[in-house]
Amino acid sequence: MSPKTKTVLLILLCFVLGAAAGFIAQRYYSGAHVARRPDYAQARNEFAKRLQLDSLQLSRVDSLLDIHRKKMDDIRKLYTIERDTLRAEIRQLLNPNQDRIYDQFVKELDARRHEGEHPSAK
Numbered sequence: 001m002s003p004k005t006k007t008v009l010l011i012l013l014c015f016v017l018g019a020a021a022g023f024i025a026q027r028y029y030s031g032a033h034v035a036r037r038p039d040y041a042q043a044r045n046e047f048a049k050r051l052q053l054d055s056l057q058l059s060r061v062d063s064l065l066d067i068h069r070k071k072m073d074d075i076r077k078l079y080t081i082e083r084d085t086l087r088a089e090i091r092q093l094l095n096p097n098q099d100r101i102y103d104q105f106v107k108e109l110d111a112r113r114h115e116g117e118h119p120s121a122k
Contacts, residue, residue, distance in 0.1 A: 048058050094102055
């Protein structure tokens with residue numbers, strides 16, 4: 001095989017490997033690898049279907065979900081207050097440079113927490 005042919009094949013191989021790596025990276029960073037949670041209606045319908053709930057059972061389950069969703073919303077509010085208090089106390093310990101880094105860290109944590117989160121949980 002001539003050096004010219006080897007060079008062309010090497011360039012072609014590099015191109016193919018680069019394209020494959022780009023494709024994989026794009027899928028990974030675009031979030032295509034993350035399974036999204038179904039919305040409330042989809043989850044409820046799947047639950048009712050899998051358990052084969054009759055209309056009376058579904059009505060009672062809906063009532064229970066409403067009651068407990070309100071309680072869970074209250075717990076989320078308390079969690080948010082406690083989290084924000086903790087963050088404020090941590091900020092008091094940081095110098096200005098650390099505070100900027102902490103801002104970025106908190107943004108990343110919040111973004112991860114919100115990925116795929118059910119809309120009622122936000």
